[in-house]
Amino acid sequence: MAKYIIEKSDPLRGEVTISGAKNAVLPLMAAALLSEGPCVIRDAPALKDVEIMCRLIEALGAEVDADLDQNVVSITAKEIKAYQAPMDLVVKMRASILVLGPLLARTGHAVISMPGGCAIGDRPIELHLKGMRALGADVTINEEGSIITCSCEQLRGATIYLDFPSVGATENIVMAACMARGTTIIENAAQEPEITDLVNFLNKMGARIKGAGTDTIKIEGVEKLHGAMHYVIPDRIESGTFMVAAAISRGTVLVKNVLPDHVKPVMAKLKECGVEVVVSDEGILVNADKGELISTDIKTLPYPGFPTDMQSPFMALLTTVEGTSAVIETVFENRYMHVKELRKMGASIKVDGRCAIIEGGGKLHGAKVNATDLRGGAAVVLAGLVAEGRTEVDSIYHIERGYEHFVEKLRALGGRIRREED
């Protein structure tokens, strides 16, 4: 199994260009199943999750032409030949559940096993299923609770209130409702930028959707969707990770191809820590080489709150800042697996339920650690860059699911990190 070897590095300096967003490209690819015509998705990041989604969509009968070196994925779903998503792919990636809505809308049938992904919490999908039922689908789950079968004659518009603004459930319902008869209203919808990106793509395909980016999304069903071309938005979590990388190394990095509005909470929290953050036409300049940083508290929330995906990288930063910081994770109940790994590197962190207390400022040292999940993996890499000695990160496949050219980008900024095959 491959691993990353990291040595204590000088402060990061230079520029980094952010890739297309993982969490945007996956629903966009699923949405391509809604049209018989060709869809072209540009700025698609070269990631393991994108490869899995390509295979999943292909298995359903679509023609997929992915040139990830050029960041282009072309999908033509002239005919859907299967409505059962292959279990071996679904268990590898939670976002596989996103084919549920499109399959149901296009064929009237969808069979899917319970999705996999990072073990960061229970991650139920009852809100997705509640949405499909409200649109008129018959939803059954087998006795073992492992296979979900959905079917319908014709989906019909409905008003659906989400008990929690789930990103995936909002996306699935929007996609299913595009070709439903009548109007669908999603209340307490998720407001993440990736949803707006999906809706922009669907509207280019001929859908009639309003309100993306607010908590109420209105979808007027149309007969058919056609193909379209779309550029994926930049990855706000990758942007945030490199902003924090600049801060943890006390360096100066210009983060390019970032939409500042999408990273407001990360910018705000970095500023609270005493990091200089300057937005310009070129990107976001993060400068942490002037003086001591200050401890702060973070609480994760649905967008536009502080993103749960940035919790672990930010926690790595807080371990290097003198004083006490508190982190409250409200989105996922088990998103502290990286804490054990950061402790192996000398960090002082106490966890009580959803709250973590960090006594920062002590020296981190290199250790053999695990990438426990995608973002937790990024956290230990960032800690490794400033830890004394050598850090070895195992299970890096988690990191490679979500960060395009992570090692190369860090190395270009002066990070002493390399990938090693065992």
Ligand code: UD1
């Ligand atoms: C997406 C992102 C993920 C991010 C998360 C929250 C993708 C591919 N992944 O995941 O990186 O961490 O949003 O920003 O876009 N929930 C339920 N019932 C449901 C669905 C969700 O209780 O039916 C709960 C989950 O257990 C979790 C919370 O809602 O506690 C948020 O989950 P959700 O917004 O659905 O996240 P994902 O779409 O899975």
